[in-house]
Amino acid sequence: MKTVLIHKTGGPEVLEPTDIAMPVPGPGEVLVHAAAIGVGWPDVLIRTGVYKWMPPLPTSPGSDMSGRIAALGAGVNNWTVGQKVLITARELKQRGGCYTEALVVPAAAPFPLPEDVDLEAAACLPNYQVAWAMLRDVLQGRKLRSVFIAGAAGGVGSAAVQLARHLNLKVIGSVSSAAKERFAREQGADHLIDYRRENLLARVLELTDGRGVDLVLDHIGGPGLNDCLKMLAPSGTLVSYNAIAGLPSSDIFGEMRALLTRSLTLRCFSMHVLDADPDLRRQIMTEVIDLLASGAIRPVVSARLPLAQAADAHRMIERGDALGKILLVP
Template identity: 35%
Template sequence: MKAVQFSRFGGPEVLEIVERPTPPPGPGEVLVRVRAAGVNYFETLLRRDLYAVTPELPMVPGVEVAGEIEAVGEGVDAALHGVRVAVPMFAIGRPTGGYAEYVAADAGSVVPLPDDLSFEDAVALLVQGLSALHLARHSPLRGRTVLVTAAAGGVGSLLLPLARRAGAERVIAVAGGPEKLDVARGLGADLGIDYRESGWAARVQVATGGLGADIIYDTVGGAVTKACLDALAPGGELVFGALGRFELGAAELEGMILQNQSLKGFALLPLLTPEGLRTDLAELFALAAAGALTVRQGGRYRLDQAAEAHRALESRRSTGKVVLIP
């Protein structure tokens, strides 16, 4: 089978197409023919050895796929052959290997897809969908003003409508450029603000009558986090989920204390359980299939275009989910 791997750290050019043996399904496993594989920003950090952990090389990236069951292992019902499924590899102990034509997984870990849900949309609801769902549950949102950074990205574009469904009174989208802000407003944001404009946090204060945002979801990190503090209400919450890009120092943290503000970390994996994972994904899939949750696609690339998919993410050109189509 064809797969994408990198054998050294570096830019997108280190991604290469290789031939690998197709993994046979072991006892209790299924072999899934990959129809869509998700591309995530943290994989660009892994490729550059800038993530929280250093991967072993060579590495085939990819933690989320959707496709059809092509073969079953010993002890697995043969009737599963041909069933459309999603494979949340990141949550089932298989954190690599998705950029490929086939993956093997435990039969009990795959999640069936509704007939009306595409493979590409299903992939967008794995890492990003679960992240948005749990972020929306992280704090009570009813009646509050919520600000979402990277609001046109994979997580942000799903968090906007989920925050609205959770009862947020006002939803403010922060993104880069008019096209992305138009996307965010189309997904339910009351206000769109371009973070590339200096002093953008002051616009949040004006829009909220000087109160600021009650809850800010920051999945960008770096300088954006510091600007978020200027937009945060006294007593407000900054929910930080940009692993590896935390740059607040003692002075900023002390300022938060003086404003009775709180900093909440967000990491998806510790929140997932086998039972909850299937229930949460079934909920997301049903919402998307019914049209109650819009999935934004940010670009479809062949396996041999994986480097270009990474460039699109790193340059922040994409809006929504970037996927590889083997």
């Protein structure tokens, strides 16, 4: 069978399509034949060797796979051959491993999927798991009215837009092109701001009549993080779930003290907080699967490439070309 391996870290060219023997499930394991494999930033971080949870080399990148159970190991009686499932490396001992036609995993790892769920849509769900984890963590019984989502056309950003609309929130997002604005609006965003031409803080305050938003989801960081604080309404929460532009250049605590009368919250979020609570992590994914099955969310596939073209998929990710999820199809 075909798999994609990296033997050394580097550019997309280190992704090597390779023929290996079909794996056989051992006791307590199942074999899953892939139907669709998600491509995302964690895969790029593994390929370049900077992922904090880097698996040992050689390895196959890829953390998301949907498919069907193909074989059962000894002692496995909770699955049937042909059953639709979703695999995420968050449920495995190490990240990566999913750029392959078939994968052996512990029988406790897969998520069952309803038979009428589209397997390509299911392969997009790990982005929704991240977005849903952030939203439900902040809600905690609170009544939110509005949210600002940085990068509303991105993978997690567009998932957050759909989920926020499901929660009946007013959604304001940032984009960097007319195409991304159209895409984010199709996902349900109420207002889109082109950060190349407009002042984000001023526009958010204008769109909220000066009150600000109850929640900001930001993966950019950098100097703009201070403006994210300033666009919060009283008792608002800023969730920083990445910092691709680096850390803020000024004293973020000083900024919060300057806004003392608003009583703001800053939270640094990572899905890895749920490494210590696998039951909750699985519950969140199950809730997302239910939302997909009910039609409440509708993942968008930006591009489908053959597994052997994984390098091209990584180039698309790094160029920011994708509007929705890029999938590899075995």
